[in-house]
Amino acid sequence: MTRTSIFALALSSICLVVISSGSAPAADSVLLKDDFAAAGSSMRRAIRGDWKIVDGVASCTQDDELYKKYKNHGPIIFYDLPFEDATVTFAFKSEKAKAVTFTANGKDGHIFRVSWGVRGMNARAFPPGSPEKSVSVGQDDRPLEDGIWIPVRVTLKGSTATVHVGDGTPHVFEHESFAKQKTNVSLGFSFGSVSVKEFTVSR
Numbered sequence: 001m002t003r004t005s006i007f008a009l010a011l012s013s014i015c016l017v018v019i020s021s022g023s024a025p026a027a028d029s030v031l032l033k034d035d036f037a038a039a040g041s042s043m044r045r046a047i048r049g050d051w052k053i054v055d056g057v058a059s060c061t062q063d064d065e066l067y068k069k070y071k072n073h074g075p076i077i078f079y080d081l082p083f084e085d086a087t088v089t090f091a092f093k094s095e096k097a098k099a100v101t102f103t104a105n106g107k108d109g110h111i112f113r114v115s116w117g118v119r120g121m122n123a124r125a126f127p128p129g130s131p132e133k134s135v136s137v138g139q140d141d142r143p144l145e146d147g148i149w150i151p152v153r154v155t156l157k158g159s160t161a162t163v164h165v166g167d168g169t170p171h172v173f174e175h176e177s178f179a180k181q182k183t184n185v186s187l188g189f190s191f192g193s194v195s196v197k198e199f200t201v202s203r
Contacts, residue, residue: 032079044078044079047077049062049063058195059196060189060193074189075188076187076189077186078186079199083182084181085158087156088156089153089200090196091198092194092195093150097117097191101115102186104154110124112173117143117144121171124136149197150165159176
């Protein structure tokens with residue numbers, strides 16, 4: 001093989017590497033990341049309780065007087081950001097909470113909700129114009145465990161909501177209303193205490 005042929009072969013190989021690298025899929029775009037490194041955050045609204053931010057963890061114990069004041073609603077953390085499709089990840093730990101609830105909301109109210117409690121997990125849709133305020137789209141009877149960190153991943157894509165809890169089998173829920181534009185997400189609880197860490201939203 002001549003030097004010219006060797007040079008041409010090497011050049012074509014380099015071009016192939018460059019083209020292949022350029023066509024690789026882009027990494028997930030992080031819309032929001034809260035590692036709870038600071039007590040104050042412009043992206044976080046921690047309300048209806050005395051939230052403590054320490055060593056990368058947000059923790060709160062329900063105050064029964066505040067629960068009554070807010071019409072039987074417990075402590076909650078809100079994150080305001082517009083999106084349609086996204087993946088939300090976080091981990092939480094419960095100490096005698098009766099319910100821990102993740103919700104994706106739109107400008108007209110709730111869109112998707114999944115709750116964990118003493119009766120297990122329940123997912124709900126909020127169809128606009130429906131005579132019912134919300135409808136169940138699926139459930140799991142395993143009760144909420146206390147005292148352990150539970151990692152959660154919620155993926156909202158079109159009319160599908162996929163919920164991964166720990167290393168268990170993912171739960172897939174379908175409802176046409178899930179495709180609506182979202183304006184914020186939240187994580188709240190009622191009774192007992194809850195800790196939260198590593199809250200991210202990406203797409």
